[in-house]
Amino acid sequence: MKSNSIMKPSRRTFLQAAGAAVFLGNLPLAAIAQSGASGKMKIGIIGSGRVGSAVGGAWVKAGHEVMFSSLNLDDDKKLAASLGGGARAGTTREAAAFGTVLLISVPYKALPSIGKDLGDLLKGKIVIDTSNPIVARDGDMAVTAREKGAGQSSQEFLPGARIVRAFNAIGYARMADAANQKERVGMPMAGDDQNAIATASALIRDVGYEPVLVGTLATMGKYLIPGTPLAGERSPDEVRKIAVTLK
Numbered sequence: 001m002k003s004n005s006i007m008k009p010s011r012r013t014f015l016q017a018a019g020a021a022v023f024l025g026n027l028p029l030a031a032i033a034q035s036g037a038s039g040k041m042k043i044g045i046i047g048s049g050r051v052g053s054a055v056g057g058a059w060v061k062a063g064h065e066v067m068f069s070s071l072n073l074d075d076d077k078k079l080a081a082s083l084g085g086g087a088r089a090g091t092t093r094e095a096a097a098f099g100t101v102l103l104i105s106v107p108y109k110a111l112p113s114i115g116k117d118l119g120d121l122l123k124g125k126i127v128i129d130t131s132n133p134i135v136a137r138d139g140d141m142a143v144t145a146r147e148k149g150a151g152q153s154s155q156e157f158l159p160g161a162r163i164v165r166a167f168n169a170i171g172y173a174r175m176a177d178a179a180n181q182k183e184r185v186g187m188p189m190a191g192d193d194q195n196a197i198a199t200a201s202a203l204i205r206d207v208g209y210e211p212v213l214v215g216t217l218a219t220m221g222k223y224l225i226p227g228t229p230l231a232g233e234r235s236p237d238e239v240r241k242i243a244v245t246l247k
């Protein structure tokens, strides 16, 4: 795997990515994914379990202000205290109101109620969605979600949110210290909103991955779950090559 020049991709890399020829507005998706720098952001974590605590913890280390939430506020207070820095705890509504960006990382069957309970707070919000429909855990709704595609399903459960699917098929244990890995792993992501994609890209870089925009929620969101050719850890170029074969 080749180490990347992250903010300034080579012309060749850009052309390879642009070769996927997916366009959003007037900009090729690859160009959108290359842009953006996060600065210090306010991030709300909805679901501070294995993924939420690992990624949220890495964002705290990167200097962001992060509010953790789950079904258990005491656990979130302990987690925030252990992380220090810009970490704090709140209810899911408080976290949704706090974050300019939200990470929603819950069992998929919780998405419908989260969409209803937080609906007003999600409208227009950038949401990074790690949640996967897993039939053995989430039941029949996961069957329907997989048939429809996880990208489209999440958008229906969280109407008005500017969703980017990412962190879906890489094990959580590596997420906390991805910044220390020698070679950057490519993080496939899918989304429809240019600003959301640029912001998510910058935040993905902040935790040590190289974002690779593979397409829109409807076209490629279905591949961002475990068990597809895009699942697992591989170089950004490998992710791009696989994505092209799926289009």
Ligand SMILES: NC(=O)c1ccc[n+]([C@@H]2O[C@H](COP(=O)([O-])OP(=O)(O)OC[C@H]3O[C@@H](n4cnc5c(N)ncnc54)[C@H](OP(=O)(O)O)[C@@H]3O)[C@@H](O)[C@H]2O)c1
Pocket: 046, 047, 048, 049, 050, 051, 052, 069, 070, 071, 072, 092, 105, 106, 107, 108, 110, 113, 114, 130, 131, 132, 133, 134, 167, 168, 169, 170, 171, 172, 173
């Ligand atoms: N584990 C992985 O390696 C991995 C990798 C990529 C993607 N994913 C996907 O990412 C999602 C999270 O995975 P995980 O392994 O982090 O799960 P997890 O450890 O079980 O954590 C789930 C979190 O969601 C919270 N939660 C559940 N229902 C909620 C609700 N209605 N409102 C707010 N919070 C709620 C839980 O709170 P309580 O603890 O208080 O119940 C917990 O904090 C899943 O969809 C999973 O398939 C997992």
